[in-house]
Amino acid sequence: MSQWLLNTSLFEQAWAHVCFGKANWWWSQQLCLFTVGAWTIFLSIEGRRHHIKLIWAYMLLGQFVAISVASNLFYLALVLTPRPPSPSSSYGMTSLRAPVALWLPVLLSLGTVATSPSPPSTPSFQTSSSCTPSSYFRSCLKTLYIVVFGAALVLHARATGQAAGDPPISVRDLALKAWDVLHSHPAQSSIGWDVIWTSISFVVWLVLHPELQPRVLPTSSTTKGRFLTAMYLLMATPLLSVGVLAPHVFWTT
Secondary structure (H helix, E strand, O other), X not given: OHHHHHHOOHHHHHHHXXXXXXXXXXXXXXXXXXXXXXXXXXXXXXXXXOOXXXXXXXXXXXXXXXXXXXXXXXXXXXXXXXXXXXXXXXXXXXXXXXXXXXXHHHHHHHXXXXXXXXXXXXXXXXXXXXXXXXXXXXXXXXXXXXXXXXXXXXXXXXXXXXXXXXOOOOHHHHHHHHHHHHOOOHHHHHHHHHHHHHHHHHHHHHHHOHHHOOXXXXXXXXXXXXXXXXXXXXXXXXXXXXXXXHHHHHHHO
């Protein structure tokens, strides 16, 4: 078995298929953007707030099995753990802020997705006397989500434009092209359906937790507003991709 794994080009061929080809990469980059962006931040912050052990195991599981499997198991872990108190009541600034150890891997990983990595400038986390722990945490984390959202939006728009071709094809033809590519190779089907199930799981998680839904409507706190926000999520996710929508949701929550 070890000799077969060493000499076979199966894995190289699989990765080449999901990365080369504009429509192929259109599928793959959605999962990459979600994994290295919003989900990495969500996993780190919420895992610590809920005192979930072995947070790294969920990311490792996502690499070995599927991100959709790992994310659903993490959602389940959040449901089964006590809801954390308000950040300002029991957490210090050091434990709640988005540290350099989180900023740097996320930004570097986004750089690799963009195929032109460059070391990002690391923001300073020095405190001031007028900054409370809770407001400092929110501002730092919000800034990181905004950066991830902007980068993901640009990269997804670029991949979509490349997949559409020059001159661009219609939305219907693009959807048919994406569907054909989804079933063009077992490796492509694996990562493509992982994108789909990850997106569905994310939307379902938000629908079941109205307090996490983005405040996109003035009446989001009402039952009608929550329903409309849920409809917005269901329509926006296929268009923007979960890699773009997730940081937007967490930023506006």
